[in-house]
Amino acid sequence: MADPTHPQVYLLSDGTGITAETLARTLLTQFDDLIPRWHLKPFVRSLEQMEALFEQMRTGPQPALVVATFAAAELRTMLQRCPVPVLDIFSDHLEQLEGVFERTAHSVSGRAHGIGDVARYDRRIEALNFTLAHDDGLATGDIGRAEVVLMGVSRSGKTPTCLYLAMNYGMFAANYPLIPEDMTGDTRLPDSLRGLRGRLLGLVISPERLAQIREGRRPGSRYASLAQCRSECTAIDEFLYRERIPRLEVTHLSVEEIATRVRGELG
């Protein structure tokens, strides 16, 4: 049974498989007309589990592909008997790195997305708590701990970006909403944020895109109307100029792209 437009993609790992999945999805974005069937197989740590998976691949639909990130050497060895083509990430690259670094790699499972480095992990969770507490300007008490404060109109992407930065990079990210009613021609930066210059960043979005996003949330509302979005975007534009806060144009950017640019802005 061959179904070339729906390849079976097996993501095999002795850890979470998150790296294998990230890499496989990235590579497959380069093939337009493929709709892969994903098979996530995390925490594979025995030769028996591996055998069972091989059997499934052998008897399942074709074409099939394995993307594997096994730290354990004996599991990598076993991949040589896999009945379908394999991208074996660790085997392909670790040896090259051993050469560059002039030292030997370990073969320890579950390091990449486990608790691993406890200090780094705890910081990520702490950052996430901070970000949740400082969502939409909720708390201002310890806002001074913020490494970045995103400002922008409602639905410009502040909250998802802050959560992404906290979760993935342990960044203390707060956001501060700019409410249109508050934005008169002489609105100044709140005192609590005045000491944070260099960490403030305005997210700027086109009124058309904003209206589209809001329409998805509250169809037919005044909040989603193009006139309302235009007026809010103009008000925040003037505010950011007046306060000399750097602006980031986010109209066509995903959360990941905004987060990457924020990290870049902060050096």
Place this chain on the structure above:
Amino acid sequence: MADPTHPQVYLLSDGTGITAETLARTLLTQFDDLIPRWHLKPFVRSLEQMEALFEQMRTGPQPALVVATFAAAELRTMLQRCPVPVLDIFSDHLEQLEGVFERTAHSVSGRAHGIGDVARYDRRIEALNFTLAHDDGLATGDIGRAEVVLMGVSRSGKTPTCLYLAMNYGMFAANYPLIPEDMTGDTRLPDSLRGLRGRLLGLVISPERLAQIREGRRPGSRYASLAQCRSECTAIDEFLYRERIPRLEVTHLSVEEIATRVRGELG
């Protein structure tokens, strides 16, 4: 100038570089005594930017390594002139995939972490909004849309896991806190959750680990005391057994590992 324990790792991409960073960090977890200096260089889209980076690598500290994910073919070609060793992910693997899939890869930048597939992207943002609205049992109105409801004591990892599932997989994930005062011997499942069997999952954590986490949040408090943690863990254990809700042991797991197991539980 050679500093073998602090290799310079350049992450180069014409997109966000998130895939390059994920892969590089995963591979480098296998080398214990390395403390890499990371240089994230996203959105590299011109030969001039590339030249400037090569110059920086040539004159900077050694050893150095490039991990690159360039979709654009002309940037990949230019990598051949890179003055330091390169892991060129797309070149190494795309050709192999072309063979498996019997079709040609495109060379389109920024697909992996851009908005790309709009429906998939919008769903992720919608899921994140749902999860924020249903954090700590806040809303119950449309809880029926939840694909998973995590239950557990305060600080068992419910909120970070739900956010991770929503952000990365577009999963509608809600959480429902179990308050110790509410947990008498005949506490039953709330009516709003009764129709969601098969989507309920209890996070189970050891009292010792729980006390340690809470101590970090509220040092010396009754909330963080081992006695209090023991009593809450026992109460939720009995509740989950009584209601026949599946349990996931999370004491030694990271958020990514919990999320991966939750996805596995739900098939």
